[in-house]
Amino acid sequence: MEIGVPKEIKDQEFRVGLTPDSVRTLTQGGHRVFIETQAGLGAGFTDGDYQAAGGAIVPGAGQAWGRDMVVKVKEPLAAEYDRLHPGQLLFTYLHLAADRPLTEALLDKGVTAIAYETVELPDGRLPLLTPMSIIAGRLSVQFGARFLERQQGGRGVLLGGVPGVRPGQVVILGGGVVGTEAARIAVGLGAQVKILDINVDRLAYLETLFGSRVELLYNTPQTLEHAVPDADLLVGAVLVPGRRAPILVSRQLVAQMRPGSVLVDVAVDQGGCIETLHATSHTQPTYVEEGVVHYGVPNMPGAVPWTATQALNHCTLPYVLKLAQQGVDALADHPALALGLNTHKHQLIHPAVREMFPRLAAPLV
Known part of the structure; x- marks a missing residue:
């Protein structure tokens, strides 16, 4: 051929x-x-x-x-x-x-x-999505940490914190491959990490990986309302194979986040799970809406x-x-x-x- x-x-x-x-x-x-x-x-x-x-x-x-x-x-x-x-x-x-x-x-x-x-x-x-999901999950926190820097428009938060100053708060929507890899990097940096998912079996599996280092929460509208406004970095990691990702985070909820917080939606190539986020590019990766830095590059692994x-x-x-x-x-x-x-x-x-x-x-x- x-x-x-x-x-x-x-x-x-x-x-x-x-x-x-x-x-x-x-x-x-x-x-x-x-x-x-x-x-x-x-x-x-x-x-x-x-x-x-x-x-x-x-x-x-x-x-x-x-x-x-x-x-x-x-x-x-x-x-x-x-x-x-x-x-x-x-x-x-x-x-x-x-x-x-x-x-x-x-x-x-x-x-x-x-x-x-x-x-x-x-x-x-x-099997053919997994390798890029691993990379995108890891990059989501790497890029999120970068755009939290003040010079990049962020709050000026160091995800790992320092003695005497609390670390950054990372909230991850979805505990699949992307979410797991995002958590792995965020934990490694020393951030405080929450993963929200609706699959109890998956949450139980994640406990075997992370123990008490990650707060594992069943995702409900009420859980989102409490977790999202506290996030310095919010990572969208929702996948429905072959379908458009569901909108989980409304504009109203984004508006409750602190100015200079960062959103990274890895699901953007399937439409994204955050209402205010749209696709961007490596050349112009971010924009600010509701005071929050939005990162929506659909081909994140292209950076490496x-x-x-x-x-x-x-x-x-x-x-x-x-x-x-x-x-x-x-x-x-x-x-x-x-x-x-x-x-x-x-x-x-x-x-x-x-x-x-x-x-x-x-x-x-």
Whole structure:
């Protein structure tokens, strides 16, 4: 199979769909891989690295997109819609529940689109979302600590505090992978940490990880009303696979936070769980609303592309190999991949996305 790897064009997105090691594995399996020139440069991989691995460097995006399968990191942007073509396999993060224009473009072009974030194992784990969730969770506190600095518009709070001065208060909404990793970093910095979740079993598991170092609370409207105004850093870490994240924090509640507090919503690529937060970019990562600093970069792991690209490829490569060997037929043999299918032959397939866009969801045939 011919596989294309275009350069990412999202703002400050330096990750790349395949590493040279992945390209070597694919070419040794008899596949041809076409990498747009300098696609991997931001992650530390040169054109020479890809050529040494057996890949072919192509001078333009069109020559990478015009292949049987395209492997990316982030969803196609509007400028790339014309590069989609019927029957093409697209394997990348999509987050369609929060992106109707892309959903319509994929349906119109007849693309077979498989989303990393909806590939699901029998036990419910999301193997291709997990590595980026780990990174985003850890970065959420790293960035939050930065924007709490006075020079960055924050309150001037040191999350770890010092002897005689209380540490910063970190409130995390959601105790999944993102929330767990956010707590891990916040605890390491010495902050006071609360995690709110509605899954009692998950809270019990988190107690085995953190013991008394983290306050674990069942999430109710009343719990939110007490916890959010006290937060120096509020981290949104809510995930509903394939669906838009629910709004948990209202504008009214944000307005009760102290001026210069910081919000970081890792769920922003699925619409976000905080009413006042909208997507930003690495170039302009924050804005102030209701006196609170809002950070809503949807591609947070793009800030650490050397680490993130390799972590992602360790998980995606086995699935890329299956698709390269069998094409769409791989879905019949691999149920996890089949659950990742979002669009195919002008039809909307994934149940959660069909529920989100019922007018686009024609009867399945």
